[in-house]
Amino acid sequence: MIYAKIMHHIERQIEAGTLKPGSKLPSIRSLSETFGCSNNTVIKAYSELEKKHLIYTVPKSGFYIVENMYPRNADAAINPVVDFLSAGPDKSIMPFRDYQHCINQAIEIYKEDMFTYSDKQGLYSLRSELARHLQDLQVFTVPERICIVSGSQQALHLFVSLPFPNGKHDICVEQPTHRSLIESIKLQGTKTFGVGITHEGIDLNHLESLFKRNTIKFFYTVSRFHNPTGFSYSNAQKRKIVELAQKYDVYIIEDDYMGDLDTNLKQDPMFAYDPSGRVIYTKSFSKVMLPGLRLGLAVVPDSMKDQFLRTKFASDLHTPVLTQGALEIYLKSGMYAAHILRMREIYSRKAELLQEAYRAHLPAEVTYSGSMSGFYSTISLPGRLKAKNLVDHLRKQQVLVDDVRGMFLPEFERDTMIRLSVSQVDEALIHTGIRLIASEITKLQLNKWDVKFV
Numbered sequence: 001m002i003y004a005k006i007m008h009h010i011e012r013q014i015e016a017g018t019l020k021p022g023s024k025l026p027s028i029r030s031l032s033e034t035f036g037c038s039n040n041t042v043i044k045a046y047s048e049l050e051k052k053h054l055i056y057t058v059p060k061s062g063f064y065i066v067e068n069m070y071p072r073n074a075d076a077a078i079n080p081v082v083d084f085l086s087a088g089p090d091k092s093i094m095p096f097r098d099y100q101h102c103i104n105q106a107i108e109i110y111k112e113d114m115f116t117y118s119d120k121q122g123l124y125s126l127r128s129e130l131a132r133h134l135q136d137l138q139v140f141t142v143p144e145r146i147c148i149v150s151g152s153q154q155a156l157h158l159f160v161s162l163p164f165p166n167g168k169h170d171i172c173v174e175q176p177t178h179r180s181l182i183e184s185i186k187l188q189g190t191k192t193f194g195v196g197i198t199h200e201g202i203d204l205n206h207l208e209s210l211f212k213r214n215t216i217k218f219f220y221t222v223s224r225f226h227n228p229t230g231f232s233y234s235n236a237q238k239r240k241i242v243e244l245a246q247k248y249d250v251y252i253i254e255d256d257y258m259g260d261l262d263t264n265l266k267q268d269p270m271f272a273y274d275p276s277g278r279v280i281y282t283k284s285f286s287k288v289m290l291p292g293l294r295l296g297l298a299v300v301p302d303s304m305k306d307q308f309l310r311t312k313f314a315s316d317l318h319t320p321v322l323t324q325g326a327l328e329i330y331l332k333s334g335m336y337a338a339h340i341l342r343m344r345e346i347y348s349r350k351a352e353l354l355q356e357a358y359r360a361h362l363p364a365e366v367t368y369s370g371s372m373s374g375f376y377s378t379i380s381l382p383g384r385l386k387a388k389n390l391v392d393h394l395r396k397q398q399v400l401v402d403d404v405r406g407m408f409l410p411e412f413e414r415d416t417m418i419r420l421s422v423s424q425v426d427e428a429l430i431h432t433g434i435r436l437i438a439s440e441i442t443k444l445q446l447n448k449w450d451v452k453f454v
């Protein structure tokens, strides 16, 4: 196969350092002349190399070698860092060049409006576009209820402090849960109840008793690709949770931060089971796109909108308008949809590889979570092994993982779980990383290291 020959030729040049990270590859036409083949054969070779994250495309410019693909020093080449810690999107596929184009377009179209004070709720034209986009996620709403926020974290932080129409004050969260939400709760000193989450979800009877016995204003839930466990509720579980919220007059904040990555298009958000305002839906553009943009949205009930926007106005007047204008164009042009299709493919492949590696290498007594897409999963340690201890030992082996202590409320805190994010780990290193984790766990179990007992 000529395309395989072309791939081999380029891979060898990358390894030898003849093709340096960031450098441009020969054009399709010139390579087809060199190899005496059709343009399609070269395109096939380039697209296979792209799938292996060795090269990337810049539209209208060409193909480039991925940065930092091969470690620079000899030691790192033998023992590359396996980074299960970084939780941002895969840097090699961040669409920043496309976004640059959209920023330029936004300035051309909206001119100085991209640089003046703007609507505290967000650009109306963007909200209209988002209302259309949200339909693909089974969220049917109107632009008037969508509030653009400076990252979905801003909305979560505001909801922790805002009064709710049910007149209640406390919060209920899954345990563990998203670290920044725990930070908001701690900073604002809000009384909070936790409900444990496992790879099967939460105990609905426990949730009901918490709703019944306490004055809970909202239940915060990450309904798919939960952070840190990767768990996604079934539609039946989501419907049941919404019913409980209706019965006990509790609001739900549904954080759908990675919803776009779901390859199972039959999954409904909780919002679909009660679009009246009982379920407040939040969406982020960080994990699926560019976290530095700090763009997110919340679908806020009419009864809370004024108060929500007043509080947001007091904190930052409005979310930067240039990136909003660019997002509108990014969505309208179809670039977002194309990008998401690519991301789904990449992350579901990585998630499957990770689950395969867990099954192949982890000792039988170690349990793990995760799904067939998204970024996150957890490994629960057996016996009296401490996560912090394992994290430190793994760092010496160049394997980075997160211990999840900061993701628990103080009364739940546990040091027996590590979180792995697969987003920035090269596919070729997933099995290597899990093998090293498995071997460190075994060593610690055999008490070869300084295991600290509780």
Ligand SMILES: Cc1ncc(COP(=O)(O)O)c(C=O)c1O
Residues within 6 Å of the ligand: 087, 150, 151, 152, 153, 154, 178, 222, 227, 255, 257, 283, 284, 285, 286, 287, 291, 294, 295, 296
């Ligand atoms: C559960 C969850 N929600 C939301 C976010 C993203 O928030 P933002 O849109 O503010 O970047 C994260 C990021 O880590 C997260 O883990």
